[in-house]
Amino acid sequence: MxxxxxxxxxxxxxxxxxxxxxxxxxxxxxxxxxxxxxxxxxxxxxxxxxxxxxxxxxxxxxxxxxxxxxxxxxxxxxxxxxxxxxxxxxxxxxxxxxxxxxxYLPLQALRTGQQGAKAGHALAALHRQRGPQYGWHRDNFIGSTVQHNAEHRTWPFFFAHRRLLPQLELARRHAQYNRLIADGERLAGKLAALFVDHHPQPSLLHGDLWHGNAATDQTGTLTLFDPAVHFGDREADLAMSELFGGFPDSFYAGYREAWPLSDGYEQRKTLYNLYHVLNHLNLFGSGYLRQAERMVATLLAEIGC
CATH class of the missing domain: 3.30.200.20 (Phosphorylase Kinase; domain 1)
Incomplete structure (x- = not known):
């Protein structure tokens, strides 16, 4: 050796x-x-x-x-x-x-301007790959947490039962999370109210799209890694990309140029990022509790609960 x-x-x-x-x-x-x-x-x-x-x-x-x-x-x-x-x-x-x-790929951080817009176009191209229903053929991982992907034809049902409720069940082991769990379960039961006018196609998603999992190669092409893939609402990828920042404005401008977003995205962004905040709560502890509680309260208010 x-x-x-x-x-x-x-x-x-x-x-x-x-x-x-x-x-x-x-x-x-x-x-x-x-x-x-x-x-x-x-x-x-x-x-x-x-x-x-x-x-x-x-x-x-x-x-x-x-x-x-x-x-x-x-x-x-x-x-x-x-x-x-x-x-x-x-x-x-x-x-x-x-x-x-x-x-091994030599990588560079996403840049502003034309390169950022090109990356936004590339993500839109990924999202145009469609699946027969929501989910994936196998479970995978979001960080080190199992991500449940059993397929379903209805998006609100899928997001409630494969995303929110499993995270709330993981949180149940912490007694100080009781209020969050009760309100979160109430939200999951009413989730269809947030999708009355929004019926997304099952798009192929990266699934864990924060800036640490995206870069460009030496040609300026968007490079993605560490995925948690599934078919879902394309807005979920965009929402997570905003959660921790790090993507240039030109990236979002390029995406919207390639494929404009529907009305109500800002509201749904809170819902989609709630999943990741709950996961961080379960992985890293109570520092994420107040943020999760605020997000649930905002969404419950939106649907009049």
Whole structure:
């Protein structure tokens, strides 16, 4: 084993080399291995082999399904020619480690002006890929939380039963969240009232579209990664992109130029972002409680409850 391979045990190094060999058709060795930033959940490495670079994510073997779901989502996004998506080279388990091996892409932050508008057009192109109903053929993950995707033909039902209620059920373990849970369940039961005049098509969504999961490649093409894909209301992607900021105004202008939004988006944005705030509440604690409570109260007031 070379000194720069010491960060990996021999079986894992062999598994990664095998995945590269299958993908390239040639024998592979690890020439270098560099620890890089790649998110808060998994360890990330850049692997070099025969002049090519690869992005490696590692985690506990019990989280292998998270990597399988990510690979599935990346392949779905890659079907949209307007996007750049890292190619999936391989994934699996070696001993106590799960791994995901991807093409390494040099990335740049989204810029303003024409590049931002081009990225907005690309997202609209992704959303024009339609599904037969809302959901996905498998569950996946939003962060480290299971995201339930059992398909349904009705969007308000899907969002209530696959998004809000599972998050509220996770929150139930915290006694101080009782008011939020009661009001949230009441909102879920009345959700159809927010969709009287809005009947979205099932668009292919990235599903976790904050600025940390979007960039551009060297040609300026919108590049997406770390997805939580499903078919849903396209506004849900746009809503999350606004939740933490980081996308230029030209991105939204470009999107609206390609595909204008319907009336009532600002109201629905609060609903769609409530899902992510609840998830942050469940993952990171009570710092998100007041924000979630305010969002639920706003939405209940909108429907007269």
């Amino acid at each position: 070379r000194p720069d391979q010491e960060q990996l045990d021999a079986p894992l190094a062999a598994a990664l080399c095998e995945a590269i060999s299958v993908g390239t058709g040639s024998p592979a060795n690890i020439d270098s291995l560099t620890e890089i930033t790649g998110g808060s959940i998994s360890r990330a490495l850049m692997l070099a082999s025969a002049g090519e670079r690869y992005f490696v994510k590692l985690n506990d073997a019990k989280l292998a399904d998270m990597f399988a779901a990510e690979a599935d989502g990346l392949r779905a996004l890659a079907a949209c020619p307007a996007l750049r998506v890292p190619r999936v080279v391989g994934y699996g388990v070696s001993g106590r480690q799960a791994y995901l091996l991807l093409e």
